[in-house]
Amino acid sequence: MRHKTLQSKLFIENRAKLTSLLPKNSMAILNANDVLPTNADGSIKVIPNTDLFYLSGIEQEESILLLYPDAYEPKHREVLFLREPTEQLQIWEGTKLTQDRATEISGISNVKWLKDFPLTLRDCMLSADEVFLNTNEHRRAAAIVESRDDRFVRECKRDFPLHTYRRLALLLHQLRAVKSDLEIELIQQAVEITHKGFNRLLQYLKPGVTEFELEAELIHEYTKNRGAFAYTPIIASGKNACGLHYIDNDQVCQDGDLVLIDTGSNYGNYNSDMTRTIPVNGRFTKRQREVYDAVLRVMQASIDGAVAGKAPRDWHHESQLMMNEELQSLGLLTKEEVAQHTREKPACKKYFMHGLGHSLGLDVHDVAPGNASFAPGWVITVEPGIYLPDEGFAIRLENDILITKDGPIDLMKDIPVEADHIESIMQEASATS
Ligand SMILES: [Mn+2]
Numbered sequence: 001m002r003h004k005t006l007q008s009k010l011f012i013e014n015r016a017k018l019t020s021l022l023p024k025n026s027m028a029i030l031n032a033n034d035v036l037p038t039n040a041d042g043s044i045k046v047i048p049n050t051d052l053f054y055l056s057g058i059e060q061e062e063s064i065l066l067l068y069p070d071a072y073e074p075k076h077r078e079v080l081f082l083r084e085p086t087e088q089l090q091i092w093e094g095t096k097l098t099q100d101r102a103t104e105i106s107g108i109s110n111v112k113w114l115k116d117f118p119l120t121l122r123d124c125m126l127s128a129d130e131v132f133l134n135t136n137e138h139r140r141a142a143a144i145v146e147s148r149d150d151r152f153v154r155e156c157k158r159d160f161p162l163h164t165y166r167r168l169a170l171l172l173h174q175l176r177a178v179k180s181d182l183e184i185e186l187i188q189q190a191v192e193i194t195h196k197g198f199n200r201l202l203q204y205l206k207p208g209v210t211e212f213e214l215e216a217e218l219i220h221e222y223t224k225n226r227g228a229f230a231y232t233p234i235i236a237s238g239k240n241a242c243g244l245h246y247i248d249n250d251q252v253c254q255d256g257d258l259v260l261i262d263t264g265s266n267y268g269n270y271n272s273d274m275t276r277t278i279p280v281n282g283r284f285t286k287r288q289r290e291v292y293d294a295v296l297r298v299m300q301a302s303i304d305g306a307v308a309g310k311a312p313r314d315w316h317h318e319s320q321l322m323m324n325e326e327l328q329s330l331g332l333l334t335k336e337e338v339a340q341h342t343r344e345k346p347a348c349k350k351y352f353m354h355g356l357g358h359s360l361g362l363d364v365h366d367v368a369p370g371n372a373s374f375a376p377g378w379v380i381t382v383e384p385g386i387y388l389p390d391e392g393f394a395i396r397l398e399n400d401i402l403i404t405k406d407g408p409i410d411l412m413k414d415i416p417v418e419a420d421h422i423e424s425i426m427q428e429a430s431a432t433s
Helices: 008-021 050-056 087-093 099-106 114-125 148-159 168-177 181-204 211-224 238-242 286-304 312-329 335-339 419-432
Strands: 026-031 064-067 078-082 110-113 130-133 164-167 234-237 258-263 265-267 274-279 379-382 385-388 393-396 399-404 407-410
Touching (some): 008 050, 008 099, 064 114, 099 110, 130 168, 181 274, 181 399, 181 419, 211 258, 234 238, 238 393, 274 286, 274 393, 286 312, 286 379, 286 385, 286 399, 286 407
Antiparallel strands (some): 258 274, 379 399
């Protein structure tokens, strides 16, 4: 792994939080993700299962975590199972975790090889009353392939048909939504790396630069700082920015256009997520600047409005009301259109058609309990936008914030966002290049 070894305290505390929610004499079992195939004999670098990582810090494929806090045998209270690093495996696939290293990372003292799993599982299953298994219950999950967790659910129900099975996801969503200080530090580190990437990009951007060259500047800075793309970046110049999920990044940035950059680095599996929209030649036109400042006002007011106890949908609605006013000032909506606004048919929807933000953490669109209000410890993005295909540009701005009992904290407050600030950095860069 590229990141420095994280404190095992993080994972020990996360397990303690989960076990405190488990009913008496129940167990929980989680599986790592599969190594996903591409074509021929290709595969994608292993993507850690974020739930397994949250509870153990383990990023290795095929790993299994078994938690049974009330187990009669103390050694069965928490057990981690790993691939046995045979000589053959090490030659072909490289270094795998040893038992000692896995203990050091996770704080779990009982680390066994996978061949011991079936017997231990049987022992524990025969005395446990309820079994919590993991499923992907993300609201927008669209998985068409079966995960190792899914497969395990099927096998477990086949082998132990009369047990009571429960949904681990409900507990994990509740826990993962609230970030601990250690997690916030990791997200802040990811934010710092994103900041470095953006600084580098500001020095490089000028008319004639291709969108993928900007992508290269970002990956250079992220990789050098032990980070990685949190997601495929959107680098969309001119009207490309009006396609919300544009990731071709293959067009030339033209003089007079804006370029929208939606990117974030990941660090230690924790993500950041930023959007900036900047002028290719270093100066906003009067119209671009008007729209930019409108989006910035909505972002800042929405950051201030992200307070504990507020329902996310009310927060989103407040931003739509602000956006209506801004769009009217910009001559994009009439007074009548604004007057007809309802929650079901928001007036601003033609120009601001997406949500205002999402939870952020081990997943970029992180898990959170359904219909819950904001609570201290939540990290969310705030990302209003105005999309104007007829005028050939779009503006979106996005910062990551932490909700606390004393109000929101902007984790990206140091990343340039004021139009004047962006222009002055770019002017300086072009003067020295
Ligand atoms: Mn986002």
